Amino acid sequence: MKVHYRRAVPQDAHALQQVYLASAHDPLEDRLLLKRSDLEKALQSEIWYWMVEENQSSMITGFIYAHLDPQQGLAKLQRLFTLPTGDDQQELNLIRAITIELEADPRDLAMVYATTRTLSRNLQERTLKLGYRVLAVFPAALGIDETGVNGLAAYYFKRHQTLERRQVADALHPLLQVFFEITKQALDLKIVPTLERRPELRSFPLPLPSLELIEAPHFVQRKYNNLRERRFLSHTFYPFSDPNALILDPDQKVEVFVRLVKGFSFATVIAEKLEMPYDPVALYGAIAKLLHKAGYSYVEVLNDACDPSGVEAIYRAGFLPTGYIPAFKKHGEYRRDYVIFANTTERLPRVVDLHPDYKRWLIAYQRSESRAVFGKDNSAGSDAVI
Numbered sequence: 001m002k003v004h005y006r007r008a009v010p011q012d013a014h015a016l017q018q019v020y021l022a023s024a025h026d027p028l029e030d031r032l033l034l035k036r037s038d039l040e041k042a043l044q045s046e047i048w049y050w051m052v053e054e055n056q057s058s059m060i061t062g063f064i065y066a067h068l069d070p071q072q073g074l075a076k077l078q079r080l081f082t083l084p085t086g087d088d089q090q091e092l093n094l095i096r097a098i099t100i101e102l103e104a105d106p107r108d109l110a111m112v113y114a115t116t117r118t119l120s121r122n123l124q125e126r127t128l129k130l131g132y133r134v135l136a137v138f139p140a141a142l143g144i145d146e147t148g149v150n151g152l153a154a155y156y157f158k159r160h161q162t163l164e165r166r167q168v169a170d171a172l173h174p175l176l177q178v179f180f181e182i183t184k185q186a187l188d189l190k191i192v193p194t195l196e197r198r199p200e201l202r203s204f205p206l207p208l209p210s211l212e213l214i215e216a217p218h219f220v221q222r223k224y225n226n227l228r229e230r231r232f233l234s235h236t237f238y239p240f241s242d243p244n245a246l247i248l249d250p251d252q253k254v255e256v257f258v259r260l261v262k263g264f265s266f267a268t269v270i271a272e273k274l275e276m277p278y279d280p281v282a283l284y285g286a287i288a289k290l291l292h293k294a295g296y297s298y299v300e301v302l303n304d305a306c307d308p309s310g311v312e313a314i315y316r317a318g319f320l321p322t323g324y325i326p327a328f329k330k331h332g333e334y335r336r337d338y339v340i341f342a343n344t345t346e347r348l349p350r351v352v353d354l355h356p357d358y359k360r361w362l363i364a365y366q367r368s369e370s371r372a373v374f375g376k377d378n379s380a381g382s383d384a385v386i
Contacts, residue, residue, distance in 0.1 A: 206276055288317065
């Protein structure tokens with residue numbers, strides 16, 4: 001059956017809703033697709049990109065949409081839904097179509113990526129045939145298909161020379177060497193030297209005050225927007241996520257904005273505002289403990305790969321690297337590499353039939369975890385996660 005692909009328009013809203021409702025049960029219950037007026041606005045928005053598959057009868061048989069951050073030059077594949085047509089390449093062809101269109105977009109996007117928090121791991125694995133590369137795993141984190149292993153895959157737009165515009169560190173923290181090596185091999189990057197030893201951290205005399213978690217989405221969003229506009233925030237890079245909760249002390253000398261996703265028991269640090277110089281090891285350790293106590297078993301932080309002291313502090317706070325994403329953040333004419341860190345209370349699942357690209361990352365994570373716990377690599381060998 002012949003099909004063609006085109007960008008969606010507001011008049012497609014009803015047809016998209018019909019495809020969505022007729023598709024398999026959606027565990028996320030995509031609110032953007034449930035309310036007609038919101039969907040029509042999204043179809044006209046500059047920060048959403050919608051592609052539809054249409055058959056010879058002009059019937060929409062599938063669609064995919066992506067979230068865009070033109071300022072950072074990023075695109076993230078969000079959701080994909082199809083009607084059964086008998087074509088086992090239907091989903092992959094939709095991803096191919098939107099990837100081609102995003103690379104041709106006049107806003108000079110640098111890359112597009114997908115996570116298994118919104119697309120299944122099976123579907124993400126198939127994108128590797130299109131040139132996507134696995135750059136992170138989320139060990140023991142919940143995903144849309146509950147496989148126990150989730151991750152991130154990215155496609156870099158060659159016509160914009162994204163990887164050639166990287167602002168590379170003089171030397172990486174030793175902890176990042178194995179993770180960078182996986183990414184280097186996947187994307188054919190140049191070698192970056194590693195520090196001979198881990199950096200020393202300075203002492204902070206002020207004790208960290210007691211912290212509490214406040215879940216007030218509208219209040220938190222307004223406060224975050226006001227502080228961001230006035231440039232009072234630090235650690236403010238986490239694409240496509242806005243905070244919905246706040247960690248603070250009674251005197252509000254510490255304010256840490258976080259995103260909570262209850263369905264996945266997932267939390268991430270978005271930004272922070274500190275009036276006094278507190279020990280980052282104590283701060284991030286306290287953040288993780290507070291969020292775990294509140295029921296969020298998986299806590300994530302992003303950090304600049306060119307910041308060895310920041311990497312050391314986050315590691316000492318109990319976080320481990322799970323991914324290395326080159327050229328992730330725009331920095332003037334250049335782009336900076338970023339590292340994904342996670343602190344989880346969940347046990348690493350036993351996985352079978354795992355794609356080698358995910359397996360490499362899981363083994364690296366497991367060995368890093370073993371060193372953190374035992375002071376050495378105490379894992380069971382190269383097939384420890386299988």
